[in-house]
Amino acid sequence: MAELSPSSSVRVSARRILVLDLLAGYVDALGFVYLGGLFASAMTGNTTHLAAALVGGIWPHAFMLLGILGTFFVVAMLATLARLRWQAAIGIACVGVLLGATQIAMLTPWHRTLALVLLPALMAVQGETIARFSGTAIQTIVITSNLLK
Numbered sequence: 001m002a003e004l005s006p007s008s009s010v011r012v013s014a015r016r017i018l019v020l021d022l023l024a025g026y027v028d029a030l031g032f033v034y035l036g037g038l039f040a041s042a043m044t045g046n047t048t049h050l051a052a053a054l055v056g057g058i059w060p061h062a063f064m065l066l067g068i069l070g071t072f073f074v075v076a077m078l079a080t081l082a083r084l085r086w087q088a089a090i091g092i093a094c095v096g097v098l099l100g101a102t103q104i105a106m107l108t109p110w111h112r113t114l115a116l117v118l119l120p121a122l123m124a125v126q127g128e129t130i131a132r133f134s135g136t137a138i139q140t141i142v143i144t145s146n147l148l149k
Contacts, residue, residue: 013133020140041123091129
């Protein structure tokens with residue numbers, strides 16, 4: 001296979017980052033609208049909502065947020081172990097499987113509950129396993145820090 005020039009490598013990485021950012025935006029928007037104001041990838045937003053729900057005594061909302069946060073962090077830890085064992089390619093495969101599972105879950109009577117688990121799991125895998133482009137670490141699920149770079 002031919003080596004890419006540095007500028008070609010950067011362009012390829014930029015396209016990959018764009019696609020992954022679009023996926024994260026789609027999943028976060030879907031989660032926010034479909035799950036009633038809960039984020040699939042923006043855990044900072046979810047922790048803020050959790051604090052407000054706890055202070056306001058809105059327990060059902062707080063429990064859903066705890067479920068999303070817990071799912072995200074547990075899956076992120078598992079994704080880290082998978083990445084260390086099998087390299088980043090496993091992340092791409094897992095993202096595809098989770099995206100497909102989410103689409104299939106929408107056809108079931110438990111679609112909302114499954115979405116509460118699958119969407120943050122999808123974003124945790126993407127964020128933890130697909131994060132290096134042209135030798136630079138770049139986050140593809142939350143773009144705030146990327147805007148500052």
